[in-house]
Amino acid sequence: xxxxxxxxxxxxxxxxxxxxxxxxxxxxxxxxxxxxxxxxxxxxxxxxxxxxxxxxxxxxxxxxxxxxxxxxxxxxxxxxxxxxxxxxxxxxxxxxxxxxxxxxxxxxxxxxxxxxxxxxxxxxxxxxxxxxxxxxxxxxxxxxxxxxxxxxxxxxxxxxxxxxxxxxxxxxxxxxxxxxxxxxxxxxxxxxxxxxxxxxxxxxxxxxxxxxxxxxxxxxxxxxxxxxxxxxxxxxxxxxxxxxxxxxxxxxxxxxxxxxxxxxxxxxxxxxxxxxxxxxxxxxxxxxxxxxxxxxxxxxxxxxxxxxxxxxxxxxxxxxxxxxxxxxxxx
Amino acid sequence: xxxxxxxxxxxxxxxxxxxxxxxxxxxxxxxxxxxxxxxxxxxxxxxxxxxxxxxxxxxxxxxxxxxxxxxxxxxxxxxxxxxxxxxxxxxxxxxxxxxxxxxxxxxxxxxxxxxxxxxxxxxxxxxxxxxxxxxxxxxxxxxxxxxxxxxxxxxxxxxxxxxxxxxxxxxxxxxxxxxxxxxxxxxxxxxxxxxxxxxxxxxxxxxxxxxxxxxxxxxxxxxxxxxxxxxxxxxxxxxxxxxxxxxxxxxxxxxxxxxxxxxxxxxxxxxxxxxxxxxxxxxxxxxxxxxxxxxxxxxxxxxxxxxxxxxxxxxxxxxxxxxxxxxxxxx
DNA sequence: ATGAAAGCGCTAACAG
DNA sequence: CTGTTAGCGCTTTCAT
Numbered sequence: 001x002x003x004x005x006x007x008x009x010x011x012x013x014x015x016x017x018x019x020x021x022x023x024x025x026x027x028x029x030x031x032x033x034x035x036x037x038x039x040x041x042x043x044x045x046x047x048x049x050x051x052x053x054x055x056x057x058x059x060x061x062x063x064x065x066x067x068x069x070x071x072x073x074x075x076x077x078x079x080x081x082x083x084x085x086x087x088x089x090x091x092x093x094x095x096x097x098x099x100x101x102x103x104x105x106x107x108x109x110x111x112x113x114x115x116x117x118x119x120x121x122x123x124x125x126x127x128x129x130x131x132x133x134x135x136x137x138x139x140x141x142x143x144x145x146x147x148x149x150x151x152x153x154x155x156x157x158x159x160x161x162x163x164x165x166x167x168x169x170x171x172x173x174x175x176x177x178x179x180x181x182x183x184x185x186x187x188x189x190x191x192x193x194x195x196x197x198x199x200x201x202x203x204x205x206x207x208x209x210x211x212x213x214x215x216x217x218x219x220x221x222x223x224x225x226x227x228x229x230x231x232x233x234x235x236x237x238x239x240x241x242x243x244x245x246x247x248x249x250x251x252x253x254x255x256x257x258x259x260x261x262x263x264x265x266x267x268x269x270x271x272x273x274x275x276x277x278x279x280x281x282x283x284x285x286x287x288x289x290x291x292x293x294x295x296x297x298x299x300x301x302x303x304x305x306x307x308x309x310x311x312x313x314x315x316x317x318x319x320x321x322x323x324x325x326x327x328x329x330x331x
Numbered sequence: 332x333x334x335x336x337x338x339x340x341x342x343x344x345x346x347x348x349x350x351x352x353x354x355x356x357x358x359x360x361x362x363x364x365x366x367x368x369x370x371x372x373x374x375x376x377x378x379x380x381x382x383x384x385x386x387x388x389x390x391x392x393x394x395x396x397x398x399x400x401x402x403x404x405x406x407x408x409x410x411x412x413x414x415x416x417x418x419x420x421x422x423x424x425x426x427x428x429x430x431x432x433x434x435x436x437x438x439x440x441x442x443x444x445x446x447x448x449x450x451x452x453x454x455x456x457x458x459x460x461x462x463x464x465x466x467x468x469x470x471x472x473x474x475x476x477x478x479x480x481x482x483x484x485x486x487x488x489x490x491x492x493x494x495x496x497x498x499x500x501x502x503x504x505x506x507x508x509x510x511x512x513x514x515x516x517x518x519x520x521x522x523x524x525x526x527x528x529x530x531x532x533x534x535x536x537x538x539x540x541x542x543x544x545x546x547x548x549x550x551x552x553x554x555x556x557x558x559x560x561x562x563x564x565x566x567x568x569x570x571x572x573x574x575x576x577x578x579x580x581x582x583x584x585x586x587x588x589x590x591x592x593x594x595x596x597x598x599x600x601x602x603x604x605x606x607x608x609x610x611x612x613x614x615x616x617x618x619x620x621x622x623x624x625x626x627x628x629x630x631x632x633x634x635x636x637x638x639x640x641x642x643x644x645x646x647x648x649x650x651x652x653x654x655x656x657x658x659x660x661x662x
Numbered sequence: 663a664t665g666a667a668a669g670c671g672c673t674a675a676c677a678g
Numbered sequence: 679c680t681g682t683t684a685g686c687g688c689t690t691t692c693a694t
Contacts, residue, residue, distance in 0.1 A: 016664080016665090017664065017665045017666075018665090018666095019664075019665065019666080019667095020663085020664055020665070023663095023664085030663055030664080031663065031664080032663060032664095035663085035664085054670090056670095057669095057670050057671065057672090058669085058670055059670090060670080
């Protein structure tokens with residue numbers, strides 16, 4: 001391969017100036033068709049590729065987006081990332097992906113990395129105790145669009161893209177009521193997260209409005225194992241629930257462990273409803289009925305909004321992705 | 332934030348030359364402690380960050396690795412990526428992640444992107460009909476280390492990091508023999524991939540050596556759905572298998588769909604063994620017994636090897652991650 | 663239609 | 679200990 005081709009080398013070979021070569025390669029109207037052809041041929045032959053760093057240094061555009069998530073290996077984020085990557089590519093952008101591990105310090109460090117690499121925009125799902133909201137508004141002010149997704153700081157005036165948390169949870173509650181369940185075991189996630197609060201409140205509101213005909217046992221579980229135990233406890237009690245609701249895949253996994261172990265028939269012995277992107281629900285038989293929250297769709301919306309911002313920064317917008325019921329056979 | 336600080340601005344404020352400022356910031360021994368202090372203070376105040384593009388243009392080092400996988404949202408790759416990201420960060424490297432979607436053309440395009448962005452090294456799991464092996468050896472020759480992982484082109488003299496494919500498959504076969512199964516439905520992946528060839532051959536070798544007491548039906552399935560159908564067909568035949576072996580999670584998912592639908596008891600009616608990282612097997616009850624292949628561990632090995640290459644390029648090495656049997660209750 | 667020249671921000675000889 | 683200079687590869691204004 002020798003040394004990579006540069007404009008200079010091409011220009012020397014052709015006895016042209018660097019600028020002419022540059023223009024020819026860009027189809028500048030000033031350049032004659034003849035020279036364009038010659039230049040392009042030689043460029044192809046020499047496998048010329050513009051040096052992104054020189055371009056960026058000159059233009060102050062990197063054609064790279066930063067994307068910060070708590071963790072890549074997570075059923076939700078990986079589909080989000082996947083979607084963003086595919087769409088970004090169509091417009092010539094690449095992705096620099098960083099993990100914060102839910103650590104505010106790491107998150108701040110990631111943000112610095114983004115700045116260092118002069119990313120053209122940032123997608124971020126913030127850590128629980130984020131320190132970075134100030135930093136992020138600075139970026140925004142200095143012309144780097146920031147799109148918050150999924151986990152969004154409270155009360156922020158910025159572009160945000162979220163699932164319809166309340167809507168999903170009330171849809172879940174309504175669905176459960178429709179099927180005339182008597183006793184629901186409702187499993188929610190980490191009680192400190194705003195997503196948990198929102199979903200729980202919306203869910204319980206609907207149940208409460210319906211009057212007292214349905215009994216509800218609520219648990220907040222930090223992980224799959226706690227969900228497994230909570231379910232086991234509920235099944236062992238004299239007043240066994242006839243339905244389990246799980247606000248996330250993780251909880252569903254835990255609950256299913258117990259239910260399968262107990263040898264219960266779904267939905268005859270116990271029915272199930274989850275909020276999920278559909279992957280885990282599809283693994284079981286019958287497939288679990290779920291309220292869809294698609295990282296993929298969210299990703300598409302996020303990149304769309306980002307590209308709008310690339311054109312011109314407009315007033316911040318809070319976008320909410322509606323959710324829908326996907327019927328499996330678990331209820 | 333105004334305009335970002337530069338060496339020039341700092342030097343003007345302090346009436347020093349740009350180079351002195353540059354050196355001071357780097358703790359160059361030539362510079363007096365006094366100036367160092369002054370420079371550093373002002374730099375901090377002005378929130379100076381070196382412009383990565385200028386640095387890269389100068390030094391021809393980007394501190395970025397390219398990572399190309401068929402798909403990010405894949406149980407195996409996401410844990411691999413996660414591991415690489417965490418380790419790379421410790422050494423000041425970031426990751427540019429690209430998806431090939433198993434499309435050789437996209438893969439080649441991704442490689443170009445890597446080149447364009449002057450990545451310092453490339454991790455790649457190649458697409459089935461990769462066109463890129465030549466391109467990749469060129470990169471290697473021109474000083475960009477390439478680490479192949481998981482899916483590796485046949486007969487290549489390069490750094491490769493793989494699961495112990497043969498070992499895992501023969502371990503699987505031995506396990507199945509140990510349990511005295513009579514008729515095995517063996518599901519393998521895309522027949523064009525070397526990983527499939529290796530696993531299939533090793534598996535069948537062990538079976539063959541054992542003599543003819545066990546019947547084996549072999550299928551190559553391109554995806555979960557084909558595995559589902561192949562399993563359904565096998566279950567419907569007069570000569571129903573008493574065991575299913577799946578060389579990957581995807582096939583396991585397909586096979587399990589059919590088995591659960593048929594209402595078969597595991598392991599009484601039919602037993603199961605898979606090669607997996609353990610996530611999917613853990614979702615079922617009884618948990619599926621599997622031969623472990625950890626993306627996380629593989630990732631750690633890959634980045635370790637890459638960093639060795641950053642020091643100095645040495646002779647290519649084929650690294651193999653040993654596998655082990657994890658007992659569930661499915662056999 | 664083409665060229666010359668300046669400069670993006672930084673590093674690294676070389677020269678004092 | 680500090681400054682001067684050249685140049686990485688490219689874009690872009692201003693000439694011609």
